[in-house]
Amino acid sequence: MRFLKKLLKWxxxxxxxxxxxxxxxxxxxxxxxxxxxYLQGYTTAYLEDYKKxxxxxxxxxxxxxxxxxxxxxxxxxxxxxxxxxxxNGTIAYVIIKNDSIWFENYYGGFNEDSQTNSFSMAKxxxxxxxxxxIEQGYIKSLDQPVSDFLPSFNEGLAAKMTVGDLSxxxxxxxxxxxxxxxxxxxxxxxxxxxxxxxxxxxxxxxxPGQAFKYSSGDTQMLALVIEKATGKKLYxxxxxxxxxxxxxxxxxxxxVDSEAHDLVKAYCCIxxxxxxxxxxxxxxxxxxxxxxxxxxxxxxxxxxITPRFPKSPEYGYGWWMKDIGDKxxxxxxxxxxxxxxxxxxxxxxxxxxxxxxxxxxxxxSFTADIDTYIKEAYKMLNND
Numbered sequence: 491m492r493f494l495k496k497l498l499k500w501x502x503x504x505x506x507x508x509x510x511x512x513x514x515x516x517x518x519x520x521x522x523x524x525x526x527x528y529l530q531g532y533t534t535a536y537l538e539d540y541k542k543x544x545x546x547x548x549x550x551x552x553x554x555x556x557x558x559x560x561x562x563x564x565x566x567x568x569x570x571x572x573x574x575x576x577x578n579g580t581i582a583y584v585i586i587k588n589d590s591i592w593f594e595n596y597y598g599g600f601n602e603d604s605q606t607n608s609f610s611m612a613k614x615x616x617x618x619x620x621x622x623x624i625e626q627g628y629i630k631s632l633d634q635p636v637s638d639f640l641p642s643f644n645e646g647l648a649a650k651m652t653v654g655d656l657s658x659x660x661x662x663x664x665x666x667x668x669x670x671x672x673x674x675x676x677x678x679x680x681x682x683x684x685x686x687x688x689x690x691x692x693x694x695x696x697x698p699g700q701a702f703k704y705s706s707g708d709t710q711m712l713a714l715v716i717e718k719a720t721g722k723k724l725y726x727x728x729x730x731x732x733x734x735x736x737x738x739x740x741x742x743x744x745x746v747d748s749e750a751h752d753l754v755k756a757y758c759c760i761x762x763x764x765x766x767x768x769x770x771x772x773x774x775x776x777x778x779x780x781x782x783x784x785x786x787x788x789x790x791x792x793x794x795i796t797p798r799f800p801k802s803p804e805y806g807y808g809w810w811m812k813d814i815g816d817k818x819x820x821x822x823x824x825x826x827x828x829x830x831x832x833x834x835x836x837x838x839x840x841x842x843x844x845x846x847x848x849x850x851x852x853x854x855s856f857t858a859d860i861d862t863y864i865k866e867a868y869k870m871l872n873n874d
Contacts, residue, residue, distance in 0.1 A: 526681070535680060535825060537581065537606040537845060540761040545743035546725040546754070554737025554781075556765055559590035565873050567595065571866035578827060578859060579845030581606065582764040585867050586839040589772065591765070593870060598845075603740055605761040606843055609824030612744075612760045613709045615728060615770060617657045617808020619716055621790040622731050628719040629653055632807075636661075636711065639718040640690065648694040655698045656712040657807040658798040662696035665707030667853050676706060683748035685755065689714060702802035704854030706757035709808075713756030724754045735785050736769040738762075758825070764841040771822065771830040771839045774809070795820040804856065812856055814864060827859055840867045 526542040527535065567575065567583070575583060581600040585593040596602060623629045632654030637644035643651060647662060655661045668674035675688070682688050689711050696703075713724050720727060725744045733742065745759035746752050773779075774795060778786035794807040804811055810821045822830040827847030831840040842863045850857045 535607065535609070535758075537826065537843075540605070540607055540743055540745055540759060543745045543759075544747075544749050545745050545761070546723070546752075548725055548729045548733050548742045548744055548760075550738045550741045551734035552737065553739040555739055556586070556768075557590045559587055559592040562591060563593055563595075565593060565870045568866045568869050570862065571870070574848075574859060574862050574866070575844075577846075578848055580842060581845065582841065582843040583863075584764045584768065584839075584841040585870065586768055586772070586841075587871065588837050594764070602765060603763055605740075605743065605763060607758070607824075607828070608760040608762060608767065609758045609826065609828050610706065611767060611822040611824040611828050611830060612756065612758050613706075614808045614822040614830075615732065615760065616709050616712055616716070616724070616756045617794060618770070618773075618786060619724065619727055619731060620653065620657055620712055621786055621794065621807075622727075623716050623719055625787045625790070626720075629715070632657070636715060639715045640711070642690050643694065646694070647697060651694055651698040653712070653715055654807070656708045656715065659702050659705050659708045659805065660699050660798070661705065661708045661711070662694050662698040662700070662703075663692045663705065663707055663711075664695045665692060665705045667704055667706060679706070679710065679757075680755065684751050685710060685747040685753045686714060686751065702799050702805050704805075709757040710755070713754060717753075723752065724756060732770065732773070732785070735783075736773060736780055738766040738769060740766055742766065764843055767822070767828075767830050767843075768839050768841050771832045771841075774820070775832050775834045775837070775839065810856075812860070814861065819864065821860075823860075827857075829860065829863065831860070831864060838867070838871070840864060 526539060575597060579598065581598050582596050584591065594602065624631060632652060634653050635649065636651045636653060636656065637649055651661050665675055668676055671677060679685060679688050689707065692707060717724055740763060742760055742762040745755045747755065773785060774791050777788040778784055778791040795809050795811060796806050797803045797811060798806055810823050812819050817833055819831055819833050821832060827842065827844050829842045840863060847857050847859045
């Protein structure tokens with residue numbers, strides 16, 4: 491009994507020392523990481539982790555439900571789609587044809603209104619908010635220096651960094667995109683309660699505007715720029731600019747770093763559903779128009795879905811691009827395989843949400859699951 495008491499005493503002492511060390515080394519964000527992710531049995535962020543964080547509500551306005559296609563759900567999933575849905579834990583799969591719901595199904599206890607984490611699909615929204623801020627005169631152009639809004643980036647290479655560099659992920663900063671390391675800046679940003687402090691600590695180490703390098707930090711810094719430029723919280727700006735005008739059926743949530751600092755995790759973390767996410771894809775498919783009204787400048791939309799750098803044809807400004815055969819797709823993409831995939835010539839939108847994108851967890855690359863979700867959708871459509 492005495493031994494157990496001594497052991498317990500030393501465990502408490504060591505645990506206390508560990509906590510002190512975390513605070514001294516400014517890695518106390520790991521406490522939150524352990525509590526919200528690792529103790530829940532996960533090794534990375536997961537679909538419903540938003541429930542463990544502070545969020546701000548993005549209200550919907552007058553909702554406008556998607557119409558059902560005349561052939562709604564007359565074709566079932568292919569064998570290949572069923573296989574990948576099961577192996578990768580798909581929770582939503584939707585095909586929209588000619589702006590009508592042609593097919594939809596939900597799995598694993600989720601339904602059409604279930605909220606799940608967008609992860610990096612949020613980047614496309616943030617880039618669009620930048621476009622709107624330019625249109626409204628808050629930001630002069632894509633070429634305006636970031637230092638006009640964030641003065642700490644006004645020297646050396648940092649002074650050359652533009653707003654457009656952030657949207658196209660060409661900032662040249664020291665951000666390192668490592669999702670599964672608890673000590674990476676990505677993990678710190680996800681759990682730290684003061685994101686602005688994290689972002690302002692970045693260094694520009696390469697010439698900005700020269701090459702694409704996938705960086706969630708660029709989108710987070712862009713959010714700071716937009717908030718400084720507009721004087722509006724990003725969740726409010728999204729509400730008034732896109733969420734309400736696009737007739738979203740459900741209110742949504744956007745994670746913030748903390749109630750005290752109230753900065754959205756702009757590179758991720760909008761909790762919504764497949765059909766409301768799809769509306770943003772339709773907006774870009776239709777050159778920025780929604781029900782005949784120009785919501786976003788068509789020139790900006792075209793630029794967004796055009797590669798900035800010839801050596802990186804996969805990325806424009808906040809959007810990914812991929813060719814399969816003679817078809818050209820642009821898409822929103824997120825961690826664990828969250829996708830809104832658009833083929834404008836065929837007037838097709840494919841949405842997939844789920845727990846995994848398969849065994850390949852490489853960041854910033856097109857994983858094989860994307861091709862499968864597209865090809866199986868077209869097999870279904872061709873059976874129509």
